[in-house]
Amino acid sequence: MNNDINRREFLKMSGAAAASLNVHSTPALVAPLAPIAPIANVRIGMVGVGLQGGSHLENFLKIPGCRITAVCDIREERTTWATQEITAAGQAAPAVYARGPRDFERLCETEDLDLVFTATPWEWHVPVMLAAMKSGKHAATEVPAAMTLDDCWALVESAEKYSRHAVMMENCNYDRPEMMVMNIVRQGLLGDVLHAEGGYLHDLREIKFEKRDEGLWRRAWSRKLNGNPYPTHGLGPVANCLDINRGDRFDYIVSMSGPSRGLSDWARDHFPADAPERQEKFTLGDVNTSLIKTALGKTIVVQHCTNLPRPYSRIHMVQGTKGLFQGYPNRLYIEGRGENDRWVDAATVRSEFDHPLWIAIEKRAAGAGHGGMDYIEDYRLIQCLRAGLPTDMNVYDAAALSAVVDLSVKSTAARSRSIEFPDFTRGRWRTNPRLEISGEL
Ligand SMILES: NC(=O)c1ccc[n+]([C@@H]2O[C@H](COP(=O)([O-])OP(=O)(O)OC[C@H]3O[C@@H](n4cnc5c(N)ncnc54)[C@H](O)[C@@H]3O)[C@@H](O)[C@H]2O)c1
Numbered sequence: 001m002n003n004d005i006n007r008r009e010f011l012k013m014s015g016a017a018a019a020s021l022n023v024h025s026t027p028a029l030v031a032p033l034a035p036i037a038p039i040a041n042v043r044i045g046m047v048g049v050g051l052q053g054g055s056h057l058e059n060f061l062k063i064p065g066c067r068i069t070a071v072c073d074i075r076e077e078r079t080t081w082a083t084q085e086i087t088a089a090g091q092a093a094p095a096v097y098a099r100g101p102r103d104f105e106r107l108c109e110t111e112d113l114d115l116v117f118t119a120t121p122w123e124w125h126v127p128v129m130l131a132a133m134k135s136g137k138h139a140a141t142e143v144p145a146a147m148t149l150d151d152c153w154a155l156v157e158s159a160e161k162y163s164r165h166a167v168m169m170e171n172c173n174y175d176r177p178e179m180m181v182m183n184i185v186r187q188g189l190l191g192d193v194l195h196a197e198g199g200y201l202h203d204l205r206e207i208k209f210e211k212r213d214e215g216l217w218r219r220a221w222s223r224k225l226n227g228n229p230y231p232t233h234g235l236g237p238v239a240n241c242l243d244i245n246r247g248d249r250f251d252y253i254v255s256m257s258g259p260s261r262g263l264s265d266w267a268r269d270h271f272p273a274d275a276p277e278r279q280e281k282f283t284l285g286d287v288n289t290s291l292i293k294t295a296l297g298k299t300i301v302v303q304h305c306t307n308l309p310r311p312y313s314r315i316h317m318v319q320g321t322k323g324l325f326q327g328y329p330n331r332l333y334i335e336g337r338g339e340n341d342r343w344v345d346a347a348t349v350r351s352e353f354d355h356p357l358w359i360a361i362e363k364r365a366a367g368a369g370h371g372g373m374d375y376i377e378d379y380r381l382i383q384c385l386r387a388g389l390p391t392d393m394n395v396y397d398a399a400a401l402s403a404v405v406d407l408s409v410k411s412t413a414a415r416s417r418s419i420e421f422p423d424f425t426r427g428r429w430r431t432n433p434r435l436e437i438s439g440e441l
Pocket of ligand 1: 047048049052053072073074075100101102120121122124142143144171212214216370
């Protein structure tokens, strides 16, 4: 009954909203943008329960209002581990799918689930999401959602066709400094945001050469493409500050890669002369830099560097007409506050600008993956599904942010020629409401 009422209300809203937009070429507003029926207890099927999937699984076991009723992995030891974790948390043993790389299709077809959540290697995100939506489930994926423009469109079209959420789980959007900056921006303290920079600068050489976990698939992508294969950690948070898909949108990109040296140097220094790793040829430039221009004329720098020795950074710079925030280390400058020409250590203003959600949830998130931000993103996903609210990140965001992979490859291959982003929202970016993340639990 409750569901019927909400469904009717949603259809009414969708029609009214579409009419007010006066866009006849686009489908009526669907789950990606409009509320859907609340789900009291979210039944989750997890596909890929390795390092990151396992960490999400542990979060979901602590989040009220959801349970994991099915698990899938190509490695039986991981489904066994997941089953142990789930039963130890007092939930019923999940249905297990471990009959190979396409067994997620059987899971999607067979199980009665609300959400399929995938933390598989990159090449499997889209097949799992499409199978989930086709069988009537909402879908969530680890980052990036898709590696090609065609797959970005496939996600958008499927979410619209089946009226399902297709969420990309960008945990860095929920890290404490990122949420604090969003709070500062929303309060207008940086003025109009004109420029931002973000990236994923993380020495992964050792991990890429491991004979387990990410080493089994991530290095392969460094042999397949040259561009930015992993743009969303740096780009997601600054896109929120720039209201991408909600008042502005990515318009075009130029991208450039430097030489590829880091992985072959690592192989030379760590493997014997006859090791197959020494023969591998890498295409991924060690440092890739992209510049994105938005429809409103703003600029974003996105960088990727995972093959060279360096301390970790996501850059995280947001600059407006009244000041700027710069990450790594976190510092703030607001004209008229403090001394001219001097950074303020962000730690000294945290009590003033901390995001209310972090204050509310801090204790529960303690000890969870990546400093607690993974718990908060999982919590928000379940909270939105339970309340029937649009998710913080929708399929259009997943597509726009992930499109940087393919577009950076294309621009890099074409002597950094500028390449246009598709408008996945088909014009709705002009009227979509700004993202607000509530601090209420
Ligand atoms: N957001 C973050 O901070 C973060 C951190 C690490 C990884 N990730 C993302 O998480 C995903 C997984 O990374 P990881 O580090 O957990 O890697 P992993 O190799 O530890 O885990 C991947 C799991 O997927 C399983 N798998 C592979 N193909 C499958 C298939 N077809 N069907 C079912 N299971 C399959 C593997 O057996 C493994 O257990 C990637 O997309 C990665 O980019 C995100």
